[in-house]
Amino acid sequence: MSDNDESSEETSNLSPSEIEELQRKNCVFCHIASGKVPARKVYEDDVCLAILDINPAGPGHVLLMPKQHYTVMFNVPEDVLGHVFIIAKALSQAGLKALQAKGSTIFAANGVAAGQRAPHFMLHVIPRTPSDGVGLYIPSRALPEKQAEQIAAALATALGGRKGEAPVDATPAKQDSGQKGETAPEVKQDDPKQGKTSGKKSDAIDLDAIASLLAKEGK
Numbered sequence: 001m002s003d004n005d006e007s008s009e010e011t012s013n014l015s016p017s018e019i020e021e022l023q024r025k026n027c028v029f030c031h032i033a034s035g036k037v038p039a040r041k042v043y044e045d046d047v048c049l050a051i052l053d054i055n056p057a058g059p060g061h062v063l064l065m066p067k068q069h070y071t072v073m074f075n076v077p078e079d080v081l082g083h084v085f086i087i088a089k090a091l092s093q094a095g096l097k098a099l100q101a102k103g104s105t106i107f108a109a110n111g112v113a114a115g116q117r118a119p120h121f122m123l124h125v126i127p128r129t130p131s132d133g134v135g136l137y138i139p140s141r142a143l144p145e146k147q148a149e150q151i152a153a154a155l156a157t158a159l160g161g162r163k164g165e166a167p168v169d170a171t172p173a174k175q176d177s178g179q180k181g182e183t184a185p186e187v188k189q190d191d192p193k194q195g196k197t198s199g200k201k202s203d204a205i206d207l208d209a210i211a212s213l214l215a216k217e218g219k
């Protein structure tokens, strides 16, 4: 964006909420969420929106975001974030089903240091096949024992008392069906027919609709 310098000068006298308002006004993903800017929607509910990336890494590369403007993951309320990840799971399964993908890469560029370019937090869900040539370079380095100990301790301290307890209100209300933790059905990768169970307990996620939209785009 060429007018970045201008806006940073403008923002120097603004309050945090005014800055946020300005960000929202200039955020193309907020405009997509409100319908002002067109996009190829794959999934939408009250909380989040999934669209096809206009320059995808591969067929079915989806950008999944909260409709509200949150710049980085830190700002996203836990119930919203939990919901977004549930939809990421559904989109991932839809890619397996509709596009014959064999896996999915799901990532967030969280912060400028991580390569984040858009000011609106989102997840990328990329259907994968073994030979798709999509690269995600994660180096594999040596980790000396002492350093491992220090790093693990530092992270544990930073996490505070959070010892594996479920975040409060982070999951949508569940029906009491005795299948705890299963919010979307598993689909076997090598058997597309298995996806038919989607209506059972889907929290209103229409997996078949997502899959058919993805399938159209993949052709």
Ligand SMILES: [Zn+2]
Pocket (backbone or CB within 6 Å): 023, 024, 027, 028, 029, 030, 031, 068, 069, 070, 119, 120
């Ligand atoms: Zn936004």
